[in-house]
Amino acid sequence: QVQLVESGGGVVQPGRSLRLSCAASGFTFSSYGMHWVRQAPGKGLEWVTLISYDGSDKYYGDSVKGRFTISRDNSKNTLYLQMNSLRPEDTAVYYCAKGISRIAVAPFDYWGQGILVTVSS
Amino acid sequence: DIQMTQSPSSLSASVGDRVTITCRASQGISNYLAWYQQKPGKVPKLLIYAASTLQSGVPSRFSGSGSGTDFTLTISSLQPEDVATYYCQKYNSAHFTFGPGTKVDIK
Numbered sequence: 001q002v003q004l005v006e007s008g009g010g011v012v013q014p015g016r017s018l019r020l021s022c023a024a025s026g027f028t029f030s031s032y033g034m035h036w037v038r039q040a041p042g043k044g045l046e047w048v049t050l051i052s053y054d055g056s057d058k059y060y061g062d063s064v065k066g067r068f069t070i071s072r073d074n075s076k077n078t079l080y081l082q083m084n085s086l087r088p089e090d091t092a093v094y095y096c097a098k099g100i101s102r103i104a105v106a107p108f109d110y111w112g113q114g115i116l117v118t119v120s121s
Numbered sequence: 122d123i124q125m126t127q128s129p130s131s132l133s134a135s136v137g138d139r140v141t142i143t144c145r146a147s148q149g150i151s152n153y154l155a156w157y158q159q160k161p162g163k164v165p166k167l168l169i170y171a172a173s174t175l176q177s178g179v180p181s182r183f184s185g186s187g188s189g190t191d192f193t194l195t196i197s198s199l200q201p202e203d204v205a206t207y208y209c210q211k212y213n214s215a216h217f218t219f220g221p222g223t224k225v226d227i228k
Contacts, residue, residue: 037165044220044221044222045159045165045219045222046219047210047218047219057215059216061216062122095164095165100167104215105212105213106170106212107155107170108167111164111166113164114164
């Protein structure tokens with residue numbers, strides 16, 4: 001069965017960096033686009049970033065462009081999110097999510113359990 | 122950027138009621154529209170994609186319709202386990218905007 005397990009969250013001071021990981025299993029990781037989606041406490045869902053199945057294309061939401069970097073290691077079945085210059089408004093549960101098909105512009109059929117990132121001094 | 126709106130923001134209905142949630146895009150998105158269900162404290166779950174295609178395993182009381190800018194999610198007979206927040210999402214381009222959500226409760 002498909003499993004997505006996030007790690008690397010925690011409390012970080014404003015301006016600092018953090019790297020999230022998402023370990024994937026149960027499907028051919030190298031065949032699907034992967035996303036990060038976040039949800040601030042008590043708020044709705046916000047798409048953060050997409051990486052294509054082979055890592056050649058990356059897209060970012062306006063609120064994180066220039067600060068966050070998505071990457072993947074298909075040999076390790078792992079997705080990453082490097083978050084730099086963190087702000088208090090980046091505080092959220094971060095989910096990794098799998099695209100439903102090889103096509104980049106597709107909905108998300110599996111989600112991880114999420115990992116909390118808190119940006120606070 | 123295309124904005125997504127949903128109405129109502131919340132609703133309360135009785136078990137067995139027909140419930141309809143509306144999602145509107147600020148520009149046409151053809152049928153590149155998905156619906157997700159997020160139960161309290163849980164992970165979002167894909168219900169419908171391509172505006173009207175039911176994801177595998179989703180009960181048939183859920184249905185979707187629409188194209189262009191106006192879309193609806195219908196629950197034909199509300200069940201207690203349907204208490205959740207429902208989000209629409211556009212995916213016509215690589216900016217996957219979600220709607221603000223509609224919270225559904227049992228009256």
